Every structure is written in structure tokens, then in C-alpha cells.
Amino acid sequence: MKQSILALGIAATAALALPAAAQERIKLVNVVELSGAGATAGTNWKNGIDLAVADINARGGILGRQIEIVHYDTQTNPGNTRAAVQRAIDEGTYAVLGPVFSGPIGASMQIAQRAEIAQIVGGEAAGLTRQGNQYLFRTSLSQSAAMPKIAAYLKNTVKASSVAVVWVNNDFGKGGRDAILPELQKAGIRVAADISTEQGQADFAADAIKVKNANADAVFVYLNEEESARFLRAAKQQGVDKPMVGETTLLGAKVIELAGDAANGVRGHVGLSIDAPVPAFQEFGRKFQARFNYASDHNGLKGYMAVAMIKWATEKQKKFDKKGLADTLRGATITPAEEPGIMITTKVETNGDLDRESYLAEVENGKQIIKATLPMINP
Amino acid sequence: MAEFLAYLIAGLATGAIYALAAIGFTLVWQTSQMINFAQGEFVMLPAILILAAVKLAGLPVWAAAILGIAAFIALFGWGFKLVIVDPMIRHGVLPLAIATMALSIIMKEGAKDGFTAEAQRFPSLVPQETVSFLGISISLQHIAIIIVACLAIGTLQWFVTRTKTGRQMQASAQNPNVALILGIPVAQMVMLTFLINAALAALASILISPIYLAKFSNGEVIGLFAFIAAIVGGFNQVRGALAGGLIVGVIDSLAAAYISTSYRLAVPLVLLVVIILIKPEGLFGRKEERGV
Structure with missing residues (x-):
């Protein structure tokens, strides 16, 4: 009898414990x-x-x-x-x-x-x-942390004195454009073309032709993933042969996969990478x-x-x-x-921004290669 | 001048795709007096089916292309007519138009949920190289699109005007009752039209997807521009759809270059309004009168 009561007790406890x-x-x-x-x-x-x-x-x-x-x-x-x-x-x-x-x-x-x-x-x-x-x-x-690194990279590594800026007309792209332009100015780099594109845009032929005709020393591309890939393919189709420089997204795995050969030679700054x-x-x-x-x-x-x-x-x-x-x-x-x-x-940071190490990278043979590690801004 | 030519060629290539899709509007209109609002999705889906056959069934690209195109033509040429058009057309054009709107949503969401919401790389038949001509670099892909699309449309035009079957198609489209009295198999001719529409859409899909990337939402823009192209050129003429497609493609390219990317969509719409006001039958269309 005692065993039955004990067993019932255990069962009841277990039943009550499940929802808990x-x-x-x-x-x-x-x-x-x-x-x-x-x-x-x-x-x-x-x-x-x-x-x-x-x-x-x-x-x-x-x-x-x-x-x-x-x-x-x-x-x-x-x-x-x-x-x-x-x-x-x-x-x-x-x-x-x-x-x-x-x-x-x-x-x-x-x-x-x-x-x-x-x-x-x-x-x-x-x-x-x-x-x-x-x-x-x-x-x-944040873009305000990344863009000074991009401008320094364009000036010191790419040795560009003029840049065509291609950006997507959404909050991400506008924020990036607004952050890079003053940094380029500070670095003494002239903006040869300032080209706005649309989110979800499929056809980048006209934008690639504009970039080619700008004849800048380098192209800074600040678009979302799919648009980045479409732009790189269009630029290759139009014979744009200037260095393509970007920030994280342009060198991302998905962009490299979608752009195929057109991604080779792309370089820039990446905040995070599985290849770091x-x-x-x-x-x-x-x-x-x-x-x-x-x-x-x-x-x-x-x-x-x-x-x-x-x-x-x-x-x-x-x-x-x-x-x-x-x-x-x-x-x-x-x-x-x-x-x-x-x-x-x-x-x-107290405002929600982050600070950590980041990387300079280049795409070679369809793979992102990390070239250098950049320290935290305020360690 | 070189810069203008570069924009012109890029616009002609895009316009050739719009033309292929626009011809679908005109063919279906001529035989069934209906507008297929899923036409853009007809261009989107073949590329998705081919990629699905590669990724999910593990087929080589060539086999996937044959299977994907055959499945698409069967489903959205033959099946579209039998399952959607035939049962709905007897209730009038409006229910059928609404049915094609529903079909476009089903195709889009089906591609998204059944395959993927992300853009996918689609293999190109032509290398991503350029050739120099008159001081400008021309993309081989653009040249290929223009040539293949023009060849396809030229062949279609020849087939419709120079062959017995083509003339039977025209007769069936112009007056099905008289065509029936003359012994023309009208039902078969209408079915053939739908099969040709599906084949042209599959061709457009294969040509454009290496540039746009294969994605479930691609049909939105293509469908809109092809619809504009069909109206601008003339809804009841194949050659009108060709001209309309090329005009809209070139205007879109020049608008992106010389006005703004943000407003590029608005410019063909302005053209559409102007054509409707000045020449409602389209640049190459013929006036039609209907009894009510």
C-alpha cells in the first residue's frame, strides 16, 4: 500500500513537473x-x-x-x-x-x-x-567606425587619388555614403562619380557604364548582397578594370558565390569573416x-x-x-x-556601437583572403 | 557618342528580353482576348525549375535545362490553358484576369517556399567577356541576348506568316468561328499559341537570369516592363511587341544614365501614358472594334 502511494506520488510529481x-x-x-x-x-x-x-x-x-x-x-x-x-x-x-x-x-x-x-x-x-x-x-x-579604415586603405594601399562611389539608396547605403564622403575628403581623395542605385535593382548595366566613364582610380561599392553581385557582374561585362573596394558586404561569401569570377580582385575592409x-x-x-x-x-x-x-x-x-x-x-x-x-x-559602447578587431581582405580565386588584422579603435 | 552607344546596346539587350515577354502578352491576347498577369512570373520560373533540378535532383546543367524547360512548357503552356484558361474563359475575361493575378502570386510564393527566397547564380551560355567596337566595350552576353531574341522573334514571325500552321493560327485568332467552318483545328491552334508563349518565356528566363540572378521576385519588374512594351508596341501585333520591348529597354537604360536610377521606372510609365492618350492601339497595333 505504501509502495502504491509512493508510486502515485512520484507519478503526480512528474506530471506536475512536466509543465513546469x-x-x-x-x-x-x-x-x-x-x-x-x-x-x-x-x-x-x-x-x-x-x-x-x-x-x-x-x-x-x-x-x-x-x-x-x-x-x-x-x-x-x-x-x-x-x-x-x-x-x-x-x-x-x-x-x-x-x-x-x-x-x-x-x-x-x-x-x-x-x-x-x-x-x-x-x-x-x-x-x-x-x-x-x-x-x-x-x-x-558602425559605418562611422569602418569608413575611416576604408578611406585610409584607399589612400595608403590602393593609392587612389580619385574614387567612384556606388551606393544603394536605402538607410544602409545613404548612411555609408554620408560616412565615406567626408573621410575621402579628409584623405584628399576626389569623388569622380557619386552613383545612387535602388534596393532590389536588377539591371546595373547603366551604372557600370557610368563608373567606367568616370575613369576613377578605384570604385567604392556600398550595396546590399544581391545588388553587389549584380553590380560586379555588370562591371565585368562592361570591362571596368579599376580596383573594386568595399566594406564587409562586398567581400561576403554570398556575394562571392553569386558574382563568380567577377568577384575576383575585390578588396576592402571586413568586420567579420569565417576566413579571419x-x-x-x-x-x-x-x-x-x-x-x-x-x-x-x-x-x-x-x-x-x-x-x-x-x-x-x-x-x-x-x-x-x-x-x-x-x-x-x-x-x-x-x-x-x-x-x-x-x-x-x-x-x-554605451550607445550600442561595438569595437573589436577587423580585417583587410581580398578575393582571390573565388575565396576571401585576409591580408591584415586591424586593431580595436579604443582598446 | 561612345558612351551613348554603350547605353543604347545595354538598353537593346534588356529590351530584347522585354520583347520576348511582351510577345507572350500579344499571343495570348490574340487567341483568348485575355491578359496574362502572370507573364512576368512565366519568365522567372524556368530558371528556378532548372536550378531546382540541379540542386535538388543533382542533375547536370544540360539535363536540368531540358527537364526544366520541358516541365515548364507542359505545366504553364498546356496545363495553364487546360486548368486555368479553359474553365475560366466561359465566365468572361475579368475572372480569368483575376485568376492569372492569383497564379502570379502562387508562382512567386511557390518558388520562394519550394526553392529559396535568396537570389541564385544562373549559368550563362556566353562568357562574361567584352569585345571592343568603335571605341566602346560591348558585353558578349548583351550581344548574345540581342541576337538570340531577334532570331527567336524572327522565326516566330516567319512561322506565323509563312507556314500553313502559322496562317491557321492567325485565322483562329482573327475569327475562330469562320476558322472552324473552314476546317481549321482551332482548339489545337490556341493550344499551340500557349505552348509558344511558354517556350518564349523559358528562352527569356535563360537569357536574363545570368544577369539578374535567379530569384522568385524577378517577374515583378519584367512583367511590368513587358506589359508596358506590349501596349506601347501594339497589343495585337508580334512586331509591335518587339518594337515596344526594344523602345522600353532603351528608354529605361537612357533614363538610368541621364536622369536618375531612382526615376528610371517612372519614365517608361510616362511613355505608356503618352501612347495611351495619343495612339491607344500602340505604335504598330491596329485598331479593333468590339460589339458589346
Whole structure:
């Protein structure tokens, strides 16, 4: 009789414990571009997040709780992004992950700010972190950090005295153009052509002809992934033979894959790369390739690091406090020794910008080759 | 001058693609008096099917191309007519037009969900090299597009005007009742028109995808420009669609070069409005009168 009561007691406890264990999961919502013009960047970001969640859950989760990840497709539409961020908050997300494109970030960041929830994004537009939003955090270098390095590279390595600037007419592209032009001026480099293109543009023949006729010493290309590849192919078709210089995206794995031979010779600055001389990056690249059957670009790394930032800050504050997560991240320096998922020492500025090492690279035979490592700006 | 010629040739190449797609509008209009609003997606899908056969079935490119094109023509030539056009046309043109709008969404979303939302590299039949002529560099791909598209359209024009089957197609399009009395197999001629439309769309897809990259959303722009081209040239004439396509392509290229990339889409639309106001039958079209 005693044994029966004990058995019933164990069974009842187990039955009650099951829902409790389910409640122990911590929910993260990723609001990202899985279709539309940002599909390439967004898919890499999502896959990087999925890999990070799998790794963290396999190691026991965050403070003993497993992560439940949910992805919402914004279709690269700012209106959809706003709705998705609001939905994520209503559904009780611990933090908002994404989006990647700067325009949708700008359109949605006030929602997470009002809810006092950290939003960890992939955008690079300089203006995003100049609005005093204490809840917005980057996973990439800001344009204001990257463009001085590009200008110095154009002047000292490429030896260019004139440059044609090709940019995409969205928040990302406009931010990049506005950041590079003063830096070129400071470096004494003349802008031979200032060419605006459209997001989602398919035909770049006219733009390539304009670049060719500008006869500049080099071309600075600041477009999103698919447009970068289309432009490189069009430039090759028009016989543009000047050095093509870019910032991270232009040298990304997806651009190299899509542009084919036209990507060879492209060079510039990259914030993150699976080919960088960092063992953790290379290990990530192998894991990503094994799981998704293609090479990750910088957005995959950013997605992985975004989850690592959340894990680090939560374990630092020793509790799941949404507002405390943002407070802990601001001004923090995260090292791989403390949180292996961050992969490289990363300093989070108080405005949400990041500082960390970056790289100069060149595409040779369809592969990105790292040529030099640049130090942190404010170590 | 050299710069202008470079823009002109790039525009002619793009225009040749629009022309191939625009001819689809005119063929379907002539035989069924309907507008296929999925025409842009007809150009998008063959490249996706070929890549899917390569990546998912592991076929070599040549085999994937044969299989993909054959599957496309069967599904969207023969199948489109039997499954969508025939059941809907008896209810009038409007339900059919709406059905093709729905079809365009299904094709687009199907390509996105069934294959991928990301752009994919598509193999080119021509190397990405240039040749120099009169001081300008001309892309071999652009030359190939212009030649292949013009050959295809020329062959179609010859077929329609110089062969017995072609003349039967014309007769079926002009007056199906009389054609039937004369013993012409009208239903077969209409089906042939749909098969030709699908084949031309597949050709346009193979020519343009190495430049645009294969992506589910490619049909949006191509469909819009081809529609404009068909109206500008004349909706009821194959040669009108050719001229319309080339005109729209060149105007688009020159607008991007000399006005602004941001406004390049608006310029062909302005042209469309002007044509509708001044010559509603199109530059090469013939006036049609209809009883209500």
C-alpha cells in the first residue's frame, strides 16, 4: 500500500513537473528579413542564431533554461517589421533579435525602446546609435567606425587619388555614403562619380557604364548582397578594370558565390569573416557549413554572436531581467574566455556601437583572403 | 557618342528580353482576348525549375535545362490553358484576369517556399567577356541576348506568316468561328499559341537570369516592363511587341544614365501614358472594334 502511494506520488510529481519544465524555457524572437531584398542577409543571420541556440541548449541553456527561438519574416518591409517587433514583445520575448537591414531597424527600434527590452540588430547605418536609444545594440561595426579604415586603405594601399562611389539608396547605403564622403575628403581623395542605385535593382548595366566613364582610380561599392553581385557582374561585362573596394558586404561569401569570377580582385575592409585568423571564427564556419551546406557570411557570425551577448549578460546579472539585460550590455567588454560564443573580444559602447578587431581582405580565386588584422579603435 | 552607344546596346539587350515577354502578352491576347498577369512570373520560373533540378535532383546543367524547360512548357503552356484558361474563359475575361493575378502570386510564393527566397547564380551560355567596337566595350552576353531574341522573334514571325500552321493560327485568332467552318483545328491552334508563349518565356528566363540572378521576385519588374512594351508596341501585333520591348529597354537604360536610377521606372510609365492618350492601339497595333 505504501509502495502504491509512493508510486502515485512520484507519478503526480512528474506530471506536475512536466509543465513546469516547459515553463523554464526562455523565449527569444528573431524578427528578420527572410524574403524580399534582405533575404540573403536575413537567412544567414537566422541560421547563425539557430546554430547558437543549438550550441547553448546542448550545453545546458542559459542559467539552466533552454532557449526557445521563434523567427518572424519581415519580408524586408519596415511596416511588417514594426508589427513583428510588437508581436514579439506581446508574446513575452526576453530580447528582440534582428532585423539586419538598417531601414527596418530604424522603423522598429522605438517599439523595443518603449518596452525597455534589448534589441540586438545586424544593421550598420551610423545614424541608428545616434538617437539615444539605450536598448539598441549592434553586432557589427558602425559605418562611422569602418569608413575611416576604408578611406585610409584607399589612400595608403590602393593609392587612389580619385574614387567612384556606388551606393544603394536605402538607410544602409545613404548612411555609408554620408560616412565615406567626408573621410575621402579628409584623405584628399576626389569623388569622380557619386552613383545612387535602388534596393532590389536588377539591371546595373547603366551604372557600370557610368563608373567606367568616370575613369576613377578605384570604385567604392556600398550595396546590399544581391545588388553587389549584380553590380560586379555588370562591371565585368562592361570591362571596368579599376580596383573594386568595399566594406564587409562586398567581400561576403554570398556575394562571392553569386558574382563568380567577377568577384575576383575585390578588396576592402571586413568586420567579420569565417576566413579571419581567429580559430573560433573558422570553427563556426565549419559547423555552419556542416549544418546548412553553404559558407556563412558575416551575417551568420553576427547572428551567432547576438545570442552569445544575451547569454553572457544574463549570466552576468544572474537572472532573467529584460531591462537588466540592456543595462548589463551597455559599456561591457565581453571576452571569449567569459563567453566562448562571442568568439573575439568585443567592447559594447554605451550607445550600442561595438569595437573589436577587423580585417583587410581580398578575393582571390573565388575565396576571401585576409591580408591584415586591424586593431580595436579604443582598446 | 561612345558612351551613348554603350547605353543604347545595354538598353537593346534588356529590351530584347522585354520583347520576348511582351510577345507572350500579344499571343495570348490574340487567341483568348485575355491578359496574362502572370507573364512576368512565366519568365522567372524556368530558371528556378532548372536550378531546382540541379540542386535538388543533382542533375547536370544540360539535363536540368531540358527537364526544366520541358516541365515548364507542359505545366504553364498546356496545363495553364487546360486548368486555368479553359474553365475560366466561359465566365468572361475579368475572372480569368483575376485568376492569372492569383497564379502570379502562387508562382512567386511557390518558388520562394519550394526553392529559396535568396537570389541564385544562373549559368550563362556566353562568357562574361567584352569585345571592343568603335571605341566602346560591348558585353558578349548583351550581344548574345540581342541576337538570340531577334532570331527567336524572327522565326516566330516567319512561322506565323509563312507556314500553313502559322496562317491557321492567325485565322483562329482573327475569327475562330469562320476558322472552324473552314476546317481549321482551332482548339489545337490556341493550344499551340500557349505552348509558344511558354517556350518564349523559358528562352527569356535563360537569357536574363545570368544577369539578374535567379530569384522568385524577378517577374515583378519584367512583367511590368513587358506589359508596358506590349501596349506601347501594339497589343495585337508580334512586331509591335518587339518594337515596344526594344523602345522600353532603351528608354529605361537612357533614363538610368541621364536622369536618375531612382526615376528610371517612372519614365517608361510616362511613355505608356503618352501612347495611351495619343495612339491607344500602340505604335504598330491596329485598331479593333468590339460589339458589346
